[in-house]
Amino acid sequence: xxxxxxxxxxxxxxxxxxxxxxxxxxxxxxxxxxxxxxxxxxxxxxxxxxxxxxxxxxxxxxxxxxxxxxxxxxxxxxxxxxxxxxxxxxxxxxxxxxxxxxxxxxxxxxxxxxxxxxxxxxxxxxxxxxxxxxxxxxxxxxxxxxxxxxxxxxxxxxxxxxxxxxxxxxxxxxxxxxxxxxxxxxxxxxxxxxxxxxxxxxxxxxxxxxxxxxxxxxx
Amino acid sequence: xxxxxxxxxxxxxxxxxxxxxxxxxxxxxxxxxxxxxxxxxxxxxxxxxxxxxxxxxxxxxxxxxxxxxxxxxxxxxxxxxxxxxxxxxxxxxxxxxxxxxxxxxxxxxxxxxxxxxxxxxxxxxxxxxxxxxxxxxxxxxxxxxxxxxxxxxxxxxxxxxxxxxxxxxxxxxxxxxxxxxxxxxxxxxxxxxxxxxxxxxxxxxxxxxxxxxxxxxxxxxxxxxxxxxxxxxxxxxxxxxxxxxxxxxxxxxxxxxxxxxxxxxxxxxxxxxxxxxxxxxxxxxxxxxxxxxxxxxxxxxxxxxxxxxxxxxxxxxxxxxxxxxxxxxxxxxxxxxxxxxxxxxxxxxxxxxxxxxxxxxxxxxxxxxxxxxxxxxxxxxxxxxxxxxxxxxxxxxxxxxxxxxxxxxxxxxx
Numbered sequence: 001x002x003x004x005x006x007x008x009x010x011x012x013x014x015x016x017x018x019x020x021x022x023x024x025x026x027x028x029x030x031x032x033x034x035x036x037x038x039x040x041x042x043x044x045x046x047x048x049x050x051x052x053x054x055x056x057x058x059x060x061x062x063x064x065x066x067x068x069x070x071x072x073x074x075x076x077x078x079x080x081x082x083x084x085x086x087x088x089x090x091x092x093x094x095x096x097x098x099x100x101x102x103x104x105x106x107x108x109x110x111x112x113x114x115x116x117x118x119x120x121x122x123x124x125x126x127x128x129x130x131x132x133x134x135x136x137x138x139x140x141x142x143x144x145x146x147x148x149x150x151x152x153x154x155x156x157x158x159x160x161x162x163x164x165x166x167x168x169x170x171x172x173x174x175x176x177x178x179x180x181x182x183x184x185x186x187x188x189x190x191x192x193x194x195x196x197x198x199x200x201x202x203x204x205x206x207x208x209x210x211x212x213x214x215x216x217x218x219x
Numbered sequence: 220x221x222x223x224x225x226x227x228x229x230x231x232x233x234x235x236x237x238x239x240x241x242x243x244x245x246x247x248x249x250x251x252x253x254x255x256x257x258x259x260x261x262x263x264x265x266x267x268x269x270x271x272x273x274x275x276x277x278x279x280x281x282x283x284x285x286x287x288x289x290x291x292x293x294x295x296x297x298x299x300x301x302x303x304x305x306x307x308x309x310x311x312x313x314x315x316x317x318x319x320x321x322x323x324x325x326x327x328x329x330x331x332x333x334x335x336x337x338x339x340x341x342x343x344x345x346x347x348x349x350x351x352x353x354x355x356x357x358x359x360x361x362x363x364x365x366x367x368x369x370x371x372x373x374x375x376x377x378x379x380x381x382x383x384x385x386x387x388x389x390x391x392x393x394x395x396x397x398x399x400x401x402x403x404x405x406x407x408x409x410x411x412x413x414x415x416x417x418x419x420x421x422x423x424x425x426x427x428x429x430x431x432x433x434x435x436x437x438x439x440x441x442x443x444x445x446x447x448x449x450x451x452x453x454x455x456x457x458x459x460x461x462x463x464x465x466x467x468x469x470x471x472x473x474x475x476x477x478x479x480x481x482x483x484x485x486x487x488x489x490x491x492x493x494x495x496x497x498x499x500x501x502x503x504x505x506x507x508x509x510x511x512x513x514x515x516x517x518x519x520x521x522x523x524x525x526x527x528x529x530x531x532x533x534x535x536x537x538x539x540x541x542x543x544x545x546x547x548x549x550x551x552x553x554x555x556x557x558x559x560x561x562x563x564x565x566x567x568x569x570x571x572x573x574x575x576x577x578x579x580x581x582x583x584x585x586x587x588x589x590x591x592x593x594x595x596x597x598x599x600x601x602x603x604x605x606x607x608x609x610x611x612x613x614x615x616x617x618x619x620x621x622x623x624x625x626x627x628x629x630x631x632x633x
Contacts, residue, residue: 050469
């Protein structure tokens, strides 16, 4: 029963999702939206589990005096400070912890922690991508064999397309770049997308038919 | 001055009709002629919009003879609606000159100002409008007409046929596999490398890092990744290597914990399983990247496995892993991220290979059956694509109509 009931639920809801795609009626849409609301509710409860997991892993690191426990200290302090900032609000002219205020998450401390600490850190990590693209491109575009040379040539044409000083060569480069993007590149991309589509349907069918049970912890 | 004013009025009316982008294609009214009421539209019809959830009616009409010809003074068609033939007509939309149809799509929310009730009588009128909005011609009223939702979207029949065909193939090959039929599947180097990579980690005494990506547990790529995680965890348990699974989504974390625990049980080493192997980090994209990069650089895992849904973080993760000297195996169904993984990882599962990986790793006949169905479906797609290419080329260079009809067979409506 412990396995059969979840499989039955997956079968029923999986088939509903398939039918829902073909049924535009409002009742079908209503059930679909109702189920999506449930996903949000489950997500909120799961977040508590997630925070508990994060706390426990880092607390254990501290307790067991693991080598990198300094990072855990920073993480736990930041975690609790951010939570407190969320509750810290100025009500009736005085600061205090409030579970519900009209300011909500827009509270001064929380907003400043987000705008002046979290956001700059996130932007910094994202901007690393530019340097990683350069280093990855350097490795990928070395002309080691015929295929790598072709890749290098294609990349050069595509990059040259953005150069405004090509003079009479401009149109040729632009046409060649468009051809590369719209013919060989798009053909390969479409083949991959078709394969992905079939793979997704196959996996979904396996889940609905109970052949695939990894979501229940049965790998 | 009057001419300039008329031009400005024309532009304003067109903008109201949401037609500014197409302004170049509209033939302006003949400014030399004095404005007179144009001939009205004729043959106005209205029916419920097909293949929808209701709350929408589609109108069609024959153009006013003064639209693009005659007086050439029609600059738009106003669509008006009332709940009784003699009731107050309210403007619900506008169509461009030359346009013979209009979909009056209302809101399904009763509180919305453009709410349109189903199973309610509506009456329509379409006015041919001149640059002077007071000079217009009213069409005869059409009605009553009602909107209602459909129980089947006929525009999606091609998808239904494809799903049924693919479902049949899957059931057929799974049944064949159950009966013990020999199913050959071609080897994939990326998947074979997983065993090798786990062995390497064991020899080096270093951990294996498994990243499930940024997908939710409802996404197919994440579900496929759970299966691969299960296989990897079983081998890890057998080899007694250390596994690290940092998660982006708390629900994914819960499922991953169960998957790993179950794999350790299957390997007969449930005592070695510890819950802190699979833990939640954060559901902030770059916060997650920063944390995983920290794990890579501090714990120097021998092998990094990235399977699931990845976005802008893919290259940041994979390049950091390469810097840390780990063997890296990746698989994603995000087409835009595949090149990044190909460049930065040692092995990459491209597209559907991610879904095939679980079947390859497990070698379970039932899973291989679905893989075989996938291969046959791909063969069918290739054959249809070739027929389609020939048909469309023949249609382009000759008068035969079947080429275009073949294309129409695969048209899917939203």
